[in-house]
Amino acid sequence: MDRSELVELLSPVGLRLLDSLPPYDAHGNVVARVSELRKAGHAPGLVAAVLGQSKLRAKAGPKFGDFATRMLFTEAGLEQATRLRVAALHAGRFQAAGLTRVADLGCGIGGDAMAMAALDLEVTAVDADEVTATVASYNLAPFPSASVLHAQAEDVDLAGFDAAWLDPARRTAGHSNTSRLTHSSDYSPSLDFVFGLSERMPIGVKLGPGHDRDQIPAEAEAQWVSVEGQLVEMALWFGVLARPGIRRSALLLTRDGADELTADADSVDAPVGGLGDYLYEPNGAVIRARLIGDLARTLGAEMLSEGLAYLSAPTLTPTPFATAFRVLESLPVDEKKLRLALAERHIGTLEIKKRGVDVDPATLRTRLKLKGSESATLVLTRAAGHRVALLVERVR
Structure with missing residues (x-):
């Protein structure tokens, strides 16, 4: 638009x-x-x-629910907008810390600012793009405690504000057909500005979930958020917005509620062990937060192979932080023998999961020439460094 x-x-x-x-x-x-x-x-x-x-x-319904029917959007703004449920958690941090006047620098279409205003925080939403700022003004019009400013984040006078929320632009400029920026030095505002601001006031920062972990300041709390199994963001929190004793967090939001795994640092990996009766695939938030070792210890599990995010255990322990599979049998790794083994089991529909092996599941599925009425899940990975093909079933 x-x-x-x-x-x-x-x-x-x-x-x-x-x-x-x-x-x-x-x-x-x-x-x-x-x-x-x-x-x-x-x-x-x-x-x-x-x-x-x-x-x-x-298209905005999954992110904004019923609010979407009364909002305006740009294509790029919607793509980059925070889900309202996640934005509410962001806003809750400011409210819990007693920070009532917040500058939302890089507000986009105003999703986070809406959540703040809904909690009666006084929020000034700022965006450098005129069209985007205008759209945010429309979306925030029902909230008396919200205002919008068309300006560069770096030019805003922050005197009188208690804190700031920043969502640096991580895509090229425009309202549609934008592309992801590959270098954080190209973000707007820059991370130098963002981290410099953290030395002046409490701030929260939204970044991509795959952001370079080496760029996370030691004093920040880093929280990776997964919504219905989809890894959506990494948020960094500074000052009173960071929780004492927590530097790594994996937050999982589902229809049933929320579950969180926290630690004061990256966890030490569990030792590599043998293949047990159950295989666990940790949620992406747990993997990115590097809390696999802590998760393994709660499950009585070990790493299937060094450096790979699969865990194995002799018994089943229910957990919201990983998908559990029952290991049915080991199949041949050789492709021809694997095709025969699947044919003998009448498997015509096959989910292929892989980690640590150079395989294209779609191409392999075609070459396997599957026929039959049965369905199955195949895990291609490494166990103690050696390639394995595991026939498993998902534990519901």
């Missing part, structure tokens, strides 16, 4: 038209809908803008 489309959309006619549209149907006849709106006398630019927003609102 460019500036002209936004102007069209923010007119009284544009907003009324957007809100009058039925729920977006990805399989519907878009051409017919365009024709219908054009026949009603609406300009081509307005039609494109409202239909684009209708599509984005539907």
Whole structure:
């Protein structure tokens, strides 16, 4: 969405038209809908803008729930926006620390600022892009304690603020078809600015879950967050926003609630042991937080092979921090023998999981020429340094 489309959309006619549209149907006849709106006398630019927003609102549902039906988005802004459930946890940190006036530097479409304002925090949301800042203004309009500033994060006078939240832009500029920046030196604002600010006031910082761990300051609490099994962010917390005695955290959010594994540092890996009756695949947040060793010790498990994030144990211990598999049998590693073994078991549908081996599951699945009515899961990995092929079943 460019500036002209936004102007069209923010007119009284544009907003009324957007809100009058039925729920977006990805399989519907878009051409017919365009024709219908054009026949009603609406300009081509307005039609494109409202239909684009209708599509984005539907796409935003998983992140923003019912709020999405009353928000505006840019494509890039939605992609980078914090899920509202996670944003609420961010905001809760500020509230719990007694920090009531927060600068949201790099606010995007305003997701985190909305969560802060919902807790009656006084938040000033800042974005360097004019269109994005305008969209954030619309989204934050229902919240009296929120305001929006179109400015560079580095230029904001932070006198009078208790704390800051930063979500540095990690993609190229624009509102759609952006690409990920590969070097943190290209982030906006830069990490030098971000970490320098942490020396002046309490701050929280949202970064990608795969961010270089060597760049994590020693004084920061680093928390990796997984939502419904998807690793979504690493947040760094400084000052009173960092919890005493915690420097590493894996937070798992599911429909049933939240579970967290914490430590004061990276955990020491468990020793390598033999293959037991059960195999555990740790959640991505646990892996990135390097808490696999601590998890292993709670499960009475050992590493299947050095440096690989698979654990094995003789008995089953339920845990929210890993997916458990029952090991049914070891199959031949040789591809021809493996194909025969799967055929003997009438396996026609095969989930292939791999770690520590150079295999493309999709290509291998084709070469295995699977036929049969049974389904199974195959784990290709290493045990004590040697390649193994394990037929397993997921423990529900």
